[in-house]
Amino acid sequence: MLLRMNLSEAQITAYDRDGFLVLDNFVDDEACDRLRARAEELVSDFDPRGVVSIFSTQEQTRTSDDYFLESGDKIRFFFEENAFHPDGTLRQSKRRSINKIGHALHDLDPAFDGFSRTPKIKQLVSDLGIDDPLLLQSMYIFKQPRIGGEVSCHHDATFLYTEPLRLVGLWFALEDATIDNGCLWAIPGGHTLGLKSRFMRSDGGGTRFEVIDDTRWPEEKLQPLEVKKGTVIVLHGLLPHLSRENRSPKSRQAYTLHVIDASSDYPASNWLQRSPGMPLNGF
Ligand SMILES: O=C(O)CCC(=O)C(=O)O
Numbered sequence: 001m002l003l004r005m006n007l008s009e010a011q012i013t014a015y016d017r018d019g020f021l022v023l024d025n026f027v028d029d030e031a032c033d034r035l036r037a038r039a040e041e042l043v044s045d046f047d048p049r050g051v052v053s054i055f056s057t058q059e060q061t062r063t064s065d066d067y068f069l070e071s072g073d074k075i076r077f078f079f080e081e082n083a084f085h086p087d088g089t090l091r092q093s094k095r096r097s098i099n100k101i102g103h104a105l106h107d108l109d110p111a112f113d114g115f116s117r118t119p120k121i122k123q124l125v126s127d128l129g130i131d132d133p134l135l136l137q138s139m140y141i142f143k144q145p146r147i148g149g150e151v152s153c154h155h156d157a158t159f160l161y162t163e164p165l166r167l168v169g170l171w172f173a174l175e176d177a178t179i180d181n182g183c184l185w186a187i188p189g190g191h192t193l194g195l196k197s198r199f200m201r202s203d204g205g206g207t208r209f210e211v212i213d214d215t216r217w218p219e220e221k222l223q224p225l226e227v228k229k230g231t232v233i234v235l236h237g238l239l240p241h242l243s244r245e246n247r248s249p250k251s252r253q254a255y256t257l258h259v260i261d262a263s264s265d266y267p268a269s270n271w272l273q274r275s276p277g278m279p280l281n282g283f
Pocket of ligand 1: 139141143151242254256
């Protein structure tokens with residue numbers, strides 16, 4: 001059974017107008033700390049030998065290896081672009097070198113499952129009109145101190161396309177996010193500008209971008225979303241957003257969860273796929 005509406009009419013109106021919503025104090029500090037501790041454990045148990053998959057939205061072709069493409073139903077680790085010396089050795093400790101963990105933490109790890117599947121999140125997603133939710137993708141993003149890489153302007157529908165488009169991204173701040181340590185920036189109302197591109201599997205293997213509209217986003221309209229630990233930022237699937245490099249001494253850890261509606265088609269050409277033995281689930 002669902003709780004009462006989480007969102008007011010005014011908040012739903014703001015989400016429809018701006019394409020995002022900032023909900024302070026959505027998660028309590030202890031839940032944030034438990035998730036951070038679990039992520040730390042996962043990294044500590046991860047053996048990086050043989051895995052040098054560098055993640056950068058600017059250079060997707062470099063990441064289009066099997067390790068990345070098969071990560072839709074796994075827990076996999078991706079390094080910061082600047083993590084390595086030219087000879088392939090790490091510049092700093094393993095725990096300070098990981099860019100993110102993805103993409104099925106919510107289904108494979110009990111701590112992430114518990115964080116992701118709460119009545120409160122279920123109600124939030126329902127308030128936003130996702131009637132038959134499926135938890136598609138989860139990522140733990142470290143935004144490491146000093147070497148945290150930029151995530152260039154994009155919208156999530158490029159990567160997680162559905163037809164019709166029904167995609168909500170939930171970005172949980174597990175630490176305070178500031179301009180200094182690489183908070184999110186978004187273009188208010190930019191979700192009305194339509195889909196720019198799709199990131200897809202290529203017929204011959206690997207991936208490619210299919211460009212739908214090559215006009216540029218008005219990036220001069222980007223606004224910083226500085227938020228406190230425990231805040232969730234709700235992102236419409238078409239909202240243009242980015243995060244800049246973190247050159248500060250503080251990390252900016254966040255957890256993201258992407259939810260689609262089972263009534264929409266999820267194309268087999270999307271980069272992120274699941275094996276038949278591990279179908280998507282709701283809350
Ligand atoms: O957390 C970040 O730095 C960016 C995350 C993001 O834009 C995304 O996951 O779509």
